[in-house]
Amino acid sequence: MPHLDRRNLLALGGLAAGAAFLPATSAQAATRGATAMPTPGGAALWREYLAAPDTHPQIPNVSYAGYGRGDRPIPRPRVVANVMQYGARGDGRADDTDALRRAVTAAGAAGGGVVLLPPGTYRTTGMIPVHDSGVVIRGESPEETVIYCENSLDDGYMLNRRGWMSQWSWMGGQIWFVPRRRLASLREAGFVGNEAWMDNDALTTLAPASRGDRELEVADATGLRAGDTVLLTLRNLPDNSLLKHLCGDIPGADDYDWETRSRRLRPEISDWTGAPNFEHYRWPVEVTAVHDDGRITLAQPLRVELRPEWEPTLTTLGPVIRNAGIESLTMRMREIPTPQHSVEPGFNGPCFQAAIDCWARDVHVEHADNAFGLVGTKNISIVGARVSGRRGHHPFMCRVQSHDNLVADFEIAGPTQHGLNVEGWSSGNVWAGGTMAHGTLDSHKLIPTDAVRTAITINxxxxxxxxxxxxPNWGARFTHWNIEVTNGRSHGIRIEENSPRSAVVGVTGTTGPTNHARDFSGPLSSVTESLDATVLPKNLYLAQLRHRRRTEG
Structure with a gap:
């Protein structure tokens, strides 16, 4: 059984009808064309997906999202350090920063385990880094255990400005899960340049392959072992071909002004400090088998094509943090007046960076600039999160090539500038089963792809x-499936005239497409179905996961 909370377990009961439809042929799926193409209902589209889950032209297969690719439950490791034994008071007055740091360090030295925070309020004045895999910070419950962050990252760690803008507006956390070498190199570089994977040594090159392939031909398999996680890289060429591919290779991509409107994605002509993140497309993936005939098998299907001109290569992953997490507590920031946009001082909740198979479970964040951060991550689960308090910047931030992450059973109760953020070539990410009193289905451009938002009620x-x-605001294959809009606004949700090869299905409460100007001319090969009606399956992610687990036996 996948890791599911009570609400999602109940939702599983509504999936049987959706999964029982007989599939259509893959040829039928491939013939969908115009920007908006009404059909009798979402059931037809679901049948098409079942026939070709790894290659459907509009709906991405996101069943691999979250911890353990959805195949393993989030673990419950044993307690190895109680913060009280390291000098914490938990009375809301004493400074418990050093005690928490000592306990986290001790848990890392023990090879991982839980740092337990018994009921109380733990006042901190500086950032708590988690550098070691396997370390989990656990409270008693969000109601009983509170980490009170008195200082911002500006005040408690370091002032981090680039011109007038605060770089804490899009990175960093009061509890920061990040490899030690990665954080040291970021700080040395002034938090600019490559933000995710580092020290990536080439292992082998790859033969051409198609989206949806799992068996790949490699030039040299001697350095590969089953169970290895490697980094698949593609070179971003000045001919914009990779950028066009991430936009679905639609005809309008040829007419788009890439040199001006996508200058940040052209490192050879850009002076943007983040441009080095986009020299290569980078996708961490596990190798599950190495065959004698020069082939390997991946744990999940490719999301993009491998073309020779992009120099497809497998490299080592470099420093990574795994199986670490935070759970059963509240992080409460000192409440300040809402900062100017992009000048936030860094009252940020937990941030995962260069991390795989980590989690935040039953964590509430109050009065934050950025509540939950993902920067260069893979298979992170954020389950049972609640964001509340004064107006913030990002309640959920997913940026810089973060792939296959899951946010489930979430609530945004406080006002926010943005909402469910995704950007920067990130792919395979899911937001499923949530309520949003504020926010939108946000994209911060830089061509994110293959994203699903499903079973969400939103003001x-x-x-x-x-x-x-x-x-462009959106890359290929965004799916908004069963989204209930309570205030009639289409902004960021009805994206069928903007996002190439997208699917807008079961969106209720809106009157027309989003107010964004179109990025591309001509047909987008997107699909719009069953507006103002709830369709089956209700939760697209859970339906995909159940279908994959059943078909894989």
Whole structure:
């Protein structure tokens, strides 16, 4: 059984009808064409997906999202350190920062385990880094255990400005899960340049392959072992071919002004400090088998094509943090007046960076600039999260090539500038089963792809973001499935005239497409179905996961 909370377990009961439809042929799926193509209902589209889950033209297979690719439950490791034994008081007055740091360090030295925070309020004045795999910070419950963050990252760690803007507006956390070498190199570089994977040594090159393939031919398999996690890289060429592919290779991509409107995605001509993140497309993936005939098998299907001109290569992953997490507590920031947009001082909740198979479970964050952060991650689960308090910047932030992450059973109760953020070539990410009193289904450009938002009720009052030279608002294969809008606003949700090869299905409460200007001319090969009706399956992610687990035996 996948890791599911009570609400999602109940939702499983409604999936049987959706999964029972007989599949259509893959040829039928491939013939969907115009920007908006009404059909009798979402059931037809679901049948098409079942026939070709790894290659469907509009709906991405996101069943591999979350901890353990959805195949393993989030673990419950044993307690190895109680913060009280390291000097914490938990009375809301004493400074418990050093005690928490000592306990986290001790848990890392023990090879991992739980750092237990008994009921109480733990006042901190500085950032708590988690550098070691396997370390879990656990409270008694969000109601009983509170980490009170008195200082921002500006005050408690370091002032981090680039010009007038605060770089804590899009990175960093008061509890920061990040490899030690990765954080040291970021700080040395002034938190600019490559933010995710580092020290990546080439292992072998790859033969051409198609989206959906899992068996790949390699030039040299001697350095590969089953169970290895490697980094698949593709070179971003000046001919914009990779950028066009991430936008679904639609005809309008040929007419798009890439040099001006996507300058940030062209490192050879850009002076943007984040441009090095986009020299290569980078996708961590596990090798499950190495065959004698020069082939390997991946744990999940490719999301993109491998073309020779992009120099497809497998490299080592470099420093990574795994199986670490935070659970059963509240992080409460000192409440301050809402900062100017992009000048936030860094009252940020937990941030995962260069991390795989980590989690935040039953964590509430109050009065934050950024509540939950993902930067260069893979298979992170954020389950049972609640964001509340004064107006913030990002309640959920997913950026810089973060792939296959899951946010489930979530609530945004406080006001926010943006909402469910995704950007920067990130793919395979899911937001499933949530309520949003504020925010929107946000993209910050830089061509994110293959995203699913499903089974969400939203008062749509946030705004999408992204710089004017950061490229199209959406890449290929965004799916908004069963989204209930309570205030009639379409912004960021009805994206069928903007997002190439997208699917907008079961969106209720809106009157028309989003107010964004179109990025591309011509047909987008997107699908719009069953507006103002709830369709089956209700939760697309859970339906995909159940179908895959059943078909894989």
């Amino acid at each position: 749509n009052d946030g705004n999408t973001g992204g710089a004017g030279d950061a490229g």
